[in-house]
Amino acid sequence: MTNSVIKTENLTKVFKVGFRGKSVAALKGLNLEVTEGEIFGFLGPNGAGKTTTIKILMGLIYPTTGKAWILNKEAADVEVKNRIGFLPEQPYFYDYLTSREFLRFYGQLFGLEGDELRTRMNNLLTLVGLEDAADLQLRKFSKGMLQRIGIAQALINQPDLIVLDEPMSGLDPIGRKEIRDIILRLKEDGKTVFFSTHIIPDVEMICDRVGMLMKGELVNVGRLNEIMDAKVKYVEIVARNVSKEMLAHMEAIGSSLYETCDHVSINVRDEDRVDSILQLIKDGKGSVVSVIPQRETLEEHFIKKIGGTS
Amino acid sequence: MKVLTIARNTFREAIRDKILYNLLFFALLMIAASLLLATLTVGEQSKIIIDIGLASINVFGALIAIFLGIGLIIKEIEKKTIYNILAKPVPRYQFLIGKYIGLLITILVNIVIMGAGLYIILILNELRWGHSIFDVNFDIWKAIYLIFIELMVITAIALMFSTFSSSSTLSAIFTIAAYIIGHLTEELKLIGDKVQDSLLKGPITFFYYFLPNLDNFNIKGRVVHRLDVPSSYIALVTVYGLFYVAVILLLSGVIFQRRDFK
Ligand SMILES: Nc1ncnc2c1ncn2[C@@H]1O[C@H](COP(=O)(O)OP(=O)(O)OP(=O)(O)O)[C@@H](O)[C@H]1O
Numbered sequence A: 001m002t003n004s005v006i007k008t009e010n011l012t013k014v015f016k017v018g019f020r021g022k023s024v025a026a027l028k029g030l031n032l033e034v035t036e037g038e039i040f041g042f043l044g045p046n047g048a049g050k051t052t053t054i055k056i057l058m059g060l061i062y063p064t065t066g067k068a069w070i071l072n073k074e075a076a077d078v079e080v081k082n083r084i085g086f087l088p089e090q091p092y093f094y095d096y097l098t099s100r101e102f103l104r105f106y107g108q109l110f111g112l113e114g115d116e117l118r119t120r121m122n123n124l125l126t127l128v129g130l131e132d133a134a135d136l137q138l139r140k141f142s143k144g145m146l147q148r149i150g151i152a153q154a155l156i157n158q159p160d161l162i163v164l165d166e167p168m169s170g171l172d173p174i175g176r177k178e179i180r181d182i183i184l185r186l187k188e189d190g191k192t193v194f195f196s197t198h199i200i201p202d203v204e205m206i207c208d209r210v211g212m213l214m215k216g217e218l219v220n221v222g223r224l225n226e227i228m229d230a231k232v233k234y235v236e237i238v239a240r241n242v243s244k245e246m247l248a249h250m251e252a253i254g255s256s257l258y259e260t261c262d263h264v265s266i267n268v269r270d271e272d273r274v275d276s277i278l279q280l281i282k283d284g285k286g287s288v289v290s291v292i293p294q295r296e297t298l299e300e301h302f303i304k305k306i307g308g309t310s
Numbered sequence B: 001m002k003v004l005t006i007a008r009n010t011f012r013e014a015i016r017d018k019i020l021y022n023l024l025f026f027a028l029l030m031i032a033a034s035l036l037l038a039t040l041t042v043g044e045q046s047k048i049i050i051d052i053g054l055a056s057i058n059v060f061g062a063l064i065a066i067f068l069g070i071g072l073i074i075k076e077i078e079k080k081t082i083y084n085i086l087a088k089p090v091p092r093y094q095f096l097i098g099k100y101i102g103l104l105i106t107i108l109v110n111i112v113i114m115g116a117g118l119y120i121i122l123i124l125n126e127l128r129w130g131h132s133i134f135d136v137n138f139d140i141w142k143a144i145y146l147i148f149i150e151l152m153v154i155t156a157i158a159l160m161f162s163t164f165s166s167s168s169t170l171s172a173i174f175t176i177a178a179y180i181i182g183h184l185t186e187e188l189k190l191i192g193d194k195v196q197d198s199l200l201k202g203p204i205t206f207f208y209y210f211l212p213n214l215d216n217f218n219i220k221g222r223v224v225h226r227l228d229v230p231s232s233y234i235a236l237v238t239v240y241g242l243f244y245v246a247v248i249l250l251l252s253g254v255i256f257q258r259r260d261f262k
């Protein structure tokens, strides 16, 4: 219990929509636990309930039933927010402020002032690469710049827990890498990072654990290699100069072939057969370009899950 | 401290908003035009200038209070800027009070500017007749002070509507209605006394007691006719206004605390 940073118990949220007050269940009994020092990826398709969960954790909306704790305090507790950094889903910020005014404003909400605040502001502007835009109004920012200044404000209080709602959305590959590097750096400093996304490669690259949310329910949670089939699905061999009769022979032993202009790629389901196929290629004076074992990707897993629940 | 941070930011937002300058411009235009109107009439011209000037300050001040007051919370929710504030260690009631104080500072600055405009026009008027500038009726500042207390009440009402409604139009209509009825409470009481129908009598009596009597803040007539306004009256009405504000803010705070921001 002591090192649990986020914990929810049977969290349910029902929204009433329209004049008739039709009920929409955005969360259905969510149980989640995030422990200290980990990077937790909260994965789910659009409308799964990621933002709803985060809003409950931040005390912006109240759960219909169930409870949520952050750093062993109730989620609606005001004091615990001193130790949290938060980036909302889209950077919804006061656009009439300049970067500096913006960071100062949020710093002051944490009771920071003077030299301490100024130093932190400058360090953060450097961290997110916005020194040149320090005196530019946010309304003149690009989407990527908004996302960066959003990350900067989330770190102004040097939080223990950082909650980011889709931090990579709208960023180009370089921007995404920079955010990933910042997240990894935070982990090195011993902080806990919880972020939602539907960009799978980002999760694969940096998360210690992932939780998969679908239609308000957690369908899977754990280390990436636990969640996914770690078994090799098939081995892909790419070769050149392989004769037609040789190919027919290979197909006969049970592998599927794809020919491209001067390459042929051979997918072998049975790992034991790989050696004999490689021997065949050598015997036929062909050359092997690559041999790559293929595992299930998170993406395939994800799509399989969506297919399974809908 | 956090209340002041929010207040300062609210003030900064208001002065970077064009609507404020438009309202201020028209108010000053009205006050200046009163000088022209005054020249067309016989009798004591300063009376007409004060009459029109104070009425302009009241009406344009109320427009600023209503339009910026309604937007105070609704805009934060519509633009979703509220998420990132309430996710910081700021209690909701402090956010509400910070917003309120920020708008009050904005209103104060504006009516002081309008009051200064009126004062200058009055000085010009006296100079034109070869009088001393000390002949200007200094009591207009008492009237302006009470207009400010009235605007505190109106701002609080606008804020209250915006804490639970998500429609700016509806909130504006309700607040304007409260402003108009608040100035007509005496008439309301007369009507209530005459009406026999108990179905109508109920709501009329309710409004009479529930809505503030905004005419209490109106000493324009006495100032125009250079009648004395006792300090005890000003103090009493101030207490009345502050009490009303406190009750409304408390109510708004309770509503706001329970609200979901979705
Ligand atoms: N204020 C609201 N009123 C009514 N329904 C809502 C409200 N907010 C969210 N919902 C519903 O709750 C469900 C979950 O929404 P949520 O925003 O949490 O999804 P999400 O996982 O964040 O999706 P995305 O990836 O698109 O951001 C959706 O079906 C949505 O329609």
Ligand SMILES: [Mg+2]
Pocket (backbone or CB within 6 Å): A050, A051, A052, A089, A165
């Ligand atoms: Mg979302």
